[in-house]
Amino acid sequence: MALSLNSMMSFPSHKLSSKSIKLGSPRVLMASTLHSTSKVAENLKKPHFAPREVHVQVTHSMPPQKVEIFKSLEGWAEENILVHLKPVEKCWQPQDFLPEPESEGFFEQVKELRARAMELPDDYFVVLVGDMITEEALPTYQTMLNTLDGVRDETGASPTSWAIWTRAWTAEENRHGDLLNKYLYLSGRVDMKQIEKTIQYLIGSGMDPKTENSPYLGFIYTSFQERATFISHGNTARLAKEHGDLKLAQICGTIASDEKRHETAYTKIVEKLFEIDPDDTILALADMMRKKISMPAHLMYDGQDDNLFEHFSSVAQRLGVYTAKDYADILEFLVGRWNVEKLTGLSGEGRRAQDFVCGLPPRIRRLEERAQGRAKQASIIPFSWVFGRNIIV
Numbered sequence: 001m002a003l004s005l006n007s008m009m010s011f012p013s014h015k016l017s018s019k020s021i022k023l024g025s026p027r028v029l030m031a032s033t034l035h036s037t038s039k040v041a042e043n044l045k046k047p048h049f050a051p052r053e054v055h056v057q058v059t060h061s062m063p064p065q066k067v068e069i070f071k072s073l074e075g076w077a078e079e080n081i082l083v084h085l086k087p088v089e090k091c092w093q094p095q096d097f098l099p100e101p102e103s104e105g106f107f108e109q110v111k112e113l114r115a116r117a118m119e120l121p122d123d124y125f126v127v128l129v130g131d132m133i134t135e136e137a138l139p140t141y142q143t144m145l146n147t148l149d150g151v152r153d154e155t156g157a158s159p160t161s162w163a164i165w166t167r168a169w170t171a172e173e174n175r176h177g178d179l180l181n182k183y184l185y186l187s188g189r190v191d192m193k194q195i196e197k198t199i200q201y202l203i204g205s206g207m208d209p210k211t212e213n214s215p216y217l218g219f220i221y222t223s224f225q226e227r228a229t230f231i232s233h234g235n236t237a238r239l240a241k242e243h244g245d246l247k248l249a250q251i252c253g254t255i256a257s258d259e260k261r262h263e264t265a266y267t268k269i270v271e272k273l274f275e276i277d278p279d280d281t282i283l284a285l286a287d288m289m290r291k292k293i294s295m296p297a298h299l300m301y302d303g304q305d306d307n308l309f310e311h312f313s314s315v316a317q318r319l320g321v322y323t324a325k326d327y328a329d330i331l332e333f334l335v336g337r338w339n340v341e342k343l344t345g346l347s348g349e350g351r352r353a354q355d356f357v358c359g360l361p362p363r364i365r366r367l368e369e370r371a372q373g374r375a376k377q378a379s380i381i382p383f384s385w386v387f388g389r390n391i392i393v
């Protein structure tokens with residue numbers, strides 16, 4: 001959702017890792033290594049089933065011997081990370097917030113939900129739909145976690161702490177999309193078929209977080225993302241409340257509190273990595289920030305709008321649900337959380353990475369203010385999610 005940053009910031013990559021080719025319309029799929037006409041023609045026949053943004057993908061960048069670090073942290077993760085999961089019996093479920101289909105009062109409850117939803121503007125629904133679609137692409141995020149060397153779930157039912165975490169985390173997250181999806185369906189305000197198509201496209205596209213199978217990069221990415229979702233669900237809760245829909249505010253706020261708990265777990269893992277391997281951890285943080293944290297739903301498409309994610313991000317920015325300032329704030333928060341400024345005993349390269357990371361939040365804010373100053377012409381875009389109605393982006 002901080003895509004506006006992509007256009008205004010460009011940091012030199014210290015590794016050859018992310019030569020990015022953003023393809024406009026028509027959406028031909030090709031990697032920089034695939035330039036032959038036959039490949040392009042072939043790809044045209046099966047559009048949207050491969051990532052829309054293709055770059056040189058770096059794999060397995062963590063030295064194999066470092067896998068041992070994660071093996072040795074098994075016991076630590078059991079005591080310090082698994083405790084952030086909630087037992088299923090103590091978890092909320094979507095049904096706790098939705099009309100009861102078995103009850104006599106079901107239709108009345110639906111009517112009330114719809115009456116409250118009538119008070120919310122279309123642009124709010126666009127942002128809520130984008131957040132819901134992001135949650136619904138959960139298969140992609142579980143896949144992403146299972147790309148990480150040393151922590152992946154090797155069998156699908158592996159008994160390691162890392163694998164237990166990933167499965168239970170996924171199971172907790174699964175309630176987020178379910179709840180928002182059912183709420184939006186009942187609200188009657190959005191085009192469910194278009195939304196469902198967008199979800200299908202998005203899961204088919206996958207995502208490209210540039211984490212290179214490295215848990216160092218991967219857990220920095222998830223720390224950032226959990227906080228980003230905590231912020232955006234918190235803001236959709238605040239706006240729902242301002243529009244008088246306290247039940248929706250409670251839905252979004254409840255999801256936000258799960259994200260906060262997940263943020264705590266992931267930031268703890270990275271904190272541990274800083275403790276035992278500060279040099280490689282600061283290099284990983286600088287690397288992720290140079291590449292920029294891409295949002296999980298950055299490849300979203302609804303079959304109509306080639307710039308759907310950018311348009312959704314602009315609305316989220318305009319409504320203050322997730323902004324470029326939030327991106328800088330998250331980084332600043334993490335820098336403080338991990339005591340990055342006070343790290344000692346770093347190599348020369350480590351110290352340079354430390355300086356880069358610590359100087360980044362004010363730099364991002366300055367660029368953002370400058371971009372804001374160049375008063376962007378507001379444009380109006382039809383969103384298929386709200387039946388093609390026009391939304392200011």
Ligand SMILES: [Fe+2]
Nearest residue numbers: 135173176229
């Ligand atoms: Fe979530």
Ligand SMILES: [Fe+2]
Nearest residue numbers: 226229259262
């Ligand atoms: Fe999350």
